[in-house]
Amino acid sequence: MTVESALRGAAPHLLLDSLRTSLAQQYAAYSADLLLIDYGFTSLRPVRPVQARTGVRPVPVDAGTAGRAFRTQQPYLFRDDGLTATVFLPVTVRGDRLGVLVVLLPGDRATGATVQSLGRVAETRGPPPGGGGRPTHHDRPTPRTPPHTDLYRSTRRTRPLTLAGEMQWDTLAGRACTGPAFDLHAHWEPAYGSGGHLLDWSVTEDELLLVVADGAGPGTPAALVSTLALSAIRNARRAGLDLVGQASLTDQALYGQYRGTSPLAALLMRLDLATGATEVVDAGSPSLWRTRGTGTERIALDRQLPLGMFEDTVYATQRLRLLPGDRFVVVAREPGRPRPGGTGGVPDGAVARAVSRAARLGCADVPRAVVRALREPPGGVPDTALVVCLDWHGAADGRPEPPASGG
Numbered sequence: 001m002t003v004e005s006a007l008r009g010a011a012p013h014l015l016l017d018s019l020r021t022s023l024a025q026q027y028a029a030y031s032a033d034l035l036l037i038d039y040g041f042t043s044l045r046p047v048r049p050v051q052a053r054t055g056v057r058p059v060p061v062d063a064g065t066a067g068r069a070f071r072t073q074q075p076y077l078f079r080d081d082g083l084t085a086t087v088f089l090p091v092t093v094r095g096d097r098l099g100v101l102v103v104l105l106p107g108d109r110a111t112g113a114t115v116q117s118l119g120r121v122a123e124t125r126g127p128p129p130g131g132g133g134r135p136t137h138h139d140r141p142t143p144r145t146p147p148h149t150d151l152y153r154s155t156r157r158t159r160p161l162t163l164a165g166e167m168q169w170d171t172l173a174g175r176a177c178t179g180p181a182f183d184l185h186a187h188w189e190p191a192y193g194s195g196g197h198l199l200d201w202s203v204t205e206d207e208l209l210l211v212v213a214d215g216a217g218p219g220t221p222a223a224l225v226s227t228l229a230l231s232a233i234r235n236a237r238r239a240g241l242d243l244v245g246q247a248s249l250t251d252q253a254l255y256g257q258y259r260g261t262s263p264l265a266a267l268l269m270r271l272d273l274a275t276g277a278t279e280v281v282d283a284g285s286p287s288l289w290r291t292r293g294t295g296t297e298r299i300a301l302d303r304q305l306p307l308g309m310f311e312d313t314v315y316a317t318q319r320l321r322l323l324p325g326d327r328f329v330v331v332a333r334e335p336g337r338p339r340p341g342g343t344g345g346v347p348d349g350a351v352a353r354a355v356s357r358a359a360r361l362g363c364a365d366v367p368r369a370v371v372r373a374l375r376e377p378p379g380g381v382p383d384t385a386l387v388v389c390l391d392w393h394g395a396a397d398g399r400p401e402p403p404a405s406g407g
Contacts, residue, residue, distance in 0.1 A: 013149040016047055023121075027114060029103050030084065034091070035059060035066055036099040038158050039169065040191040041368060044070060044100055047155045058158065066100045073097070073364075075119050077110055085110030089122040095178030095185070097364065157192065164194035164223040171227050172199045176364065179203060181273040181393055184210070187367035188332075188386040189375060195384025196222030197332055198230055198266065202237060207273055208390075209237060211246075213266035213307075214286050214332045215384045225262045229254055229307060233268075243268045243281045247307065247315040251283070254308025263306035267330060274395045276322035281315050283307050286332035286386075287348070289355045292323065296356045298348060324394030329355050329366065331374075332386035350374065363391040 016034055023029035035044035043058035044066055061067045069076050069088035076088040087110065089101040101122045105114065153169075161169065176185045188197055196216030202209045211233055216222035232253035236246040247268055254264060267285035271278050280288070284306035288299045299320065305313045322328070331351050354373035358366045366389040374385050 013151050019121075023103060023118075027103070027118065028106050028109050030106070031104045033102045034099060035102060036152060036155050037061065037070065037097065038156050038191075039161070039165075040158065040189075041187065043158065045155050045158070047152065066102060069100050070097065075115050077115055079107065079110065081107075083107050087115055087118055089115075089119055091122045094174075095176040095183065095364075096174045097176065159192055162193045162219075164196075164218070164220045165190075165192050167220070167223040167227060168194040168197070171230055172197075173201055177201055177203060179208075179273070181395060182208060182271070183363040183391045183393075184208070184388070185364045185367050186386065186388045187371050188384070189371050190384060193218065194223050195386070196226045197384065197386040198226040198264065199386060199388065200230055200233060205273075208269075208271040209243075210269045210271070210388070210390070211266060212269075212286050212330045212332055212386065212388050213264050215386070216262065216264055218384070221262075225254070225258070225264060228257060229264050229266070243270055243279055243317055244315050247281045247283055248313070251307045251309075251313050251315070252311075255311050258308060260309055260311075263309035265306045267301075271322065271390075271392065273392075276324070276326070276392055276394070278320040278322055279317045280320060281317055283315065284309075286330050287351060289329040289331065289351070291327040291329070291355070291359050292325075294359075296352065296359055298352065322392045324392065326392055327359075327363070327366075328388075328390040328392075329358075329370065330388040330390075331355070331370065332388075333384075363389050 016032075019034075020029070020032045023032050034047045036047060037043075038045055038058065041061065043060055045058045059066045061070055065076050065078055065086075065088050069090050073090045073092065075090065077085060078088070079085045083106070085105050085107050087103045087105060089103065090097070091099045091101050101118075103118055175187065176183075178184065184201065186199055188195065188199070195218065198211065198213035198216075200211050213226065213229065216225040229250050232250040233246050236249040241249065247266075250264075250266075254262065263284070265284035265286065267288060268281040268283070269278060270280075280301060282301035282303050284303055285301065288301060290297055290299050302316070302318050304315055307313075351370075351374065354370045357373065358369040361369055367387040370387040370389075371385045374387075
């Protein structure tokens with residue numbers, strides 16, 4: 001029986017046990033452990049039943065071989081004493097970095113071919129995302145996302161989530177999505193509470209649809225606002241409505257429920273994956289920054305009213321153009337009174353510095369670096385922050401790029 005067939009037949013909570021059995025049979029593995037990244041992106045935590053976690057120490061993500069495998073997304077082979085060897089394999093599903101698979105092998109079985117084969121196992125049959133991982137770019141369930149168990153979600157928390165945080169992780173898209181033409185990564189804090197942020201995307205062969213919203217505030221009321229908005233946007237998108245239709249339906253849903261007392265500032269975007277042509281609806285939105293070459297600038301958008309502020313608001317799209325190699329960074333702020341020329345409670349200069357300093361990082365590392373920079377002193381430190389980084393590589397089908405001009 002292959003590893004894949006064994007996993008397909010295993011109960012959700014027994015996937016790891018089934019994997020261990022299969023690895024022992026096919027690779028003579030002595031043991032296999034799965035370490036999942038916690039919600040705060042600070043440590044890798046072993047998947048074990050709750051009753052078996054006493055004394056379990058998580059592995060820091062910024063140190064050690066497991067942390068290095070996670071950060072670099074490269075497998076590592078460590079020969080322990082000549083008799084055994086340990087393989088550290090990054091586990092990533094559709095670009096979402098989930099953790100590290102650690103396999104202990106006999107020393108004579110630890111060859112390059114074995115490491116490559118185990119890497120394919122980790123890649124093709126990774127564990128479920130375990131919260132914040134409801135893929136929105138397909139509707140077909142896969143063995144990567146087994147239902148009916150809390151094992152993986154409970155593993156990923158170093159402390160209890162607030163109710164609002166639980167709602168946010170259960171409804172928002174995961175932290176990442178990648179394709180041949182693009183990379184998309186996000187990070188938000190606080191990880192164990194909720195700032196009421198909204199993040200969602202949908203991908204087809206031709207386009208990427210993205211929505212990002214500023215925090216609606218702390219606590220359950222804000223989470224309810226963002227959950228209603230997210231459901232309305234998905235409903236409109238799945239009905240085939242364009243960006244204006246999605247914004248309008250969501251505006252009506254929020255106004256109908258809250259009569260203008262809980263507006264939501266949002267950015268809705270459509271990217272043509274073949275041409276880089278981009279449409280944007282700026283509903284009082286988070287700030288949008290573009291890195292092109294060595295320069296970073298804030299994109300001036302036609303700011304319209306936030307969703308749900310008034311009845312029957314009319315929205316319009318704005319057209320931009322991405323060039324191959326361009327990067328968009330969306331910064332959603334803390335709730336609060338905007339400063340002149342700033343992003344919520346953060347001056348534009350602080351955001352510009354944070355985005356510029358992260359320009360040389362890979363797309364996956366940018367959001368966390370920017371969030372950290374914005375939450376550090378001095379001055380204007382937001383209680384909540386959501387940062388999304390989108391890199392467009394150019395058309396993935398070999399078609400020539402059309403002439404393009406900046407947005």
